[in-house]
Amino acid sequence: MGALTLLAPDGSTSQVELSEAPAYTRPDGPLRSRVAYAAAHVVPKVAGDNTPGRPAEIDWDATLAFRRHAYAWGLGVADAMDTAQRNMGLDAAATRELISRSAAVAREEGGAVVVGVNTDHVDDEQITVDAVIDAYKTQLHFTEEQGAGPVIMASRHLARAARSADDYRRVYREVLGAATTPVVLHWLGTAFDPVLQGYFGSDDWRAASDVLIEIIGENPDKVSGVKMSLLDAASEVAVRDRLPEGVRMFTGDDFNYVGLIGGADVPDAAQPVSEAAEPRRHSDALLGAFAALTTSASAAIQALDAGDPGRYLEILGPTEALSRQIFAAPTFYYKTGVAFVSWLNGHQPAFQMVGGLHSARSLPHLSRIVELANEARALENPDLAAGRWHALLKLNGVLA
Numbered sequence: 001m002g003a004l005t006l007l008a009p010d011g012s013t014s015q016v017e018l019s020e021a022p023a024y025t026r027p028d029g030p031l032r033s034r035v036a037y038a039a040a041h042v043v044p045k046v047a048g049d050n051t052p053g054r055p056a057e058i059d060w061d062a063t064l065a066f067r068r069h070a071y072a073w074g075l076g077v078a079d080a081m082d083t084a085q086r087n088m089g090l091d092a093a094a095t096r097e098l099i100s101r102s103a104a105v106a107r108e109e110g111g112a113v114v115v116g117v118n119t120d121h122v123d124d125e126q127i128t129v130d131a132v133i134d135a136y137k138t139q140l141h142f143t144e145e146q147g148a149g150p151v152i153m154a155s156r157h158l159a160r161a162a163r164s165a166d167d168y169r170r171v172y173r174e175v176l177g178a179a180t181t182p183v184v185l186h187w188l189g190t191a192f193d194p195v196l197q198g199y200f201g202s203d204d205w206r207a208a209s210d211v212l213i214e215i216i217g218e219n220p221d222k223v224s225g226v227k228m229s230l231l232d233a234a235s236e237v238a239v240r241d242r243l244p245e246g247v248r249m250f251t252g253d254d255f256n257y258v259g260l261i262g263g264a265d266v267p268d269a270a271q272p273v274s275e276a277a278e279p280r281r282h283s284d285a286l287l288g289a290f291a292a293l294t295t296s297a298s299a300a301i302q303a304l305d306a307g308d309p310g311r312y313l314e315i316l317g318p319t320e321a322l323s324r325q326i327f328a329a330p331t332f333y334y335k336t337g338v339a340f341v342s343w344l345n346g347h348q349p350a351f352q353m354v355g356g357l358h359s360a361r362s363l364p365h366l367s368r369i370v371e372l373a374n375e376a377r378a379l380e381n382p383d384l385a386a387g388r389w390h391a392l393l394k395l396n397g398v399l400a
Helices: 060-072 092-109 129-146 156-161 165-178 205-218 233-240 257-265 294-305 309-316 319-326 331-344 354-359 363-375 382-395
Strands: 003-007 013-017 036-039 076-079 113-117 149-152 183-188 223-229 248-251 284-287
Touching: 003 363, 003 382, 036 294, 060 076, 060 092, 076 092, 092 113, 092 129, 113 129, 113 183, 129 149, 129 156, 129 165, 149 165, 156 165, 165 205, 183 205, 205 223, 205 233, 223 233, 233 248, 233 257, 248 257, 248 284, 257 284, 257 294, 257 309, 257 319, 294 309, 309 319, 319 331, 319 363, 331 354, 331 363, 331 382, 363 382
Parallel strands: 036 076, 036 284, 076 113, 113 149, 149 183, 183 223, 223 248
Antiparallel strands: 003 013
């Protein structure tokens, strides 16, 4: 294999050996031991006016091809969520079209798709609690009409409007009461969106989780799962152990997913100790990281399906350092790393993003992503990835 040039923060360069492509294979059928969704991103038109504040101009062929790629590897797709740049470049009209198109592709491919339901089509930053309920219902009904599973995302409007935990109880009671199919509830932490501080009525995750559990307990037939994105493995395990029977925990912890997904089936994986008398064995997955690690995630879960936890750790363990780099603070710019890896792996023609967000990370930051992706065998076509990375370095005057 050839050499890979890396760029340090001080401007110096170094070289490492380019790893060979991983010999992963697609599954013969659905993944069995875990439910796993890749929270997918969107690909912009190369010639589109995707500058900040402009309506998103999306390359639908490339965007939907990536979803077909995820289905081919046995994963489900979580669409129109924060990885797709909700509240960071994806406007309301583009969101609706994405949901409609993605649901159609899922039907064509026989894949599982869930999509984000939010209140972000409302322009006003400040709205009443009643208006929050109406906004949620509008998106919920549209999602159900498209045949996609709803994920009730954390609402910035609700975070601003709520005066107590009772407001959260009321909103979720009303929204879940209007749902005609079970939903996933999404708890997004402040690392991803600082506006969501105090969600579910408290800055203390323990008090907030009490409210979440109460909401689920009042609507036992309306909630199929919870996606936790607090980047705190101990809090996820504590909440996971309290969920009613039949309600899944979908990890959204892009820092600690290896141990959380592996659970009791992978005793060597680092994970917090459960304090429950009868702890849940594992979390399932709904991860932005899996948009960057589709083939690795599939291969690792296939290993669990085959009863080989050692192989699971061997494949997925090294990817966690890569994910931590992609999701490094400020964490809400992780979408840049996801799109960057997508470009390296040939899933989009250019390293561009809607809203101009491809400029949100430095070249040394991207270089570290390249280095860790190479180490983790996450480059699907190493020669293509190296060529694209070196071309970017030349464009920026790092290489002659």
